[in-house]
Amino acid sequence: MQANGTDEAAIREMLARYNVALNGGRTAEVLPLYAPDCVFMAPHAVSNVGVEAVRAAYDAVFRELAFDVAFTVVEVVQLALDWAFVRTNSAGTTRHAPTGRTTTEANQELFLLKKGDGARWRIARYSFSPTNPPGDA
Template sequence: MKPSIRPSGEDAAASSARLEIEKALAQYEAALNASDTMAVAKMFVADAVFMAPNNPSAIGLDAIWKAYDGIFQTITFDTELTVEEVVQTAPEWAFVRTSSKGFVTVKATEQRVPDANHELFIFQRDASNQWKIARYSFATTNPLPH
């Protein structure tokens, strides 16, 4: 994962939150690339929402588990996240904008295709003071096929 650049004027508390969130994103990236449904699910709060293109929202950990399990049965990832910005909006809330680039391999055909997205995460501190994903949505940045 490529971390963000420290914003000028960032205070110690904001810097600490940014680094903790970036660590959580690195764990998410590793779990995604390992096709590890359990590790991915641990990155979300209990009432999280996952909004993938062309799919209904997956609401709550059971639905998120099922969504990622289905994804991992279909494709594998080799992707790298780049953190574009981290903005803490309250002591327990922050939003994060990332981009990603890499490849996915379609298991049925073993075809490896380029994958690029931009992502929006909303993070929340959970009861144990850990930053977890509360909302997550993404869209492709690959050009449309002709």
């Protein structure tokens, strides 16, 4: 089922807000984009389940990393009236706070979205993996 125009526009707008919040390093702007029963799955780490765990994960990420990345939406598929998934690619740079070093950043992402309160699309599950070869900078 392809997302209808209204839902697809709302999904794309929510992902654009996520991109801005990520690049700004603002956990307080990231969290409202997540569903209450959210799960954040980063590479080489255990899943962060629930809002408090996701908050702690983003706080830790933003202490270590500053992003300048852009997301490209590859696919938006609405699975049901209140569920959709989005596949994206992202690329840009990441500055590492401990060293001050800037490296290239490239990932593939999968967002599972749920339409909840107020008919807003939110991130229910988010997983990503790097597409740069290991050690690429």
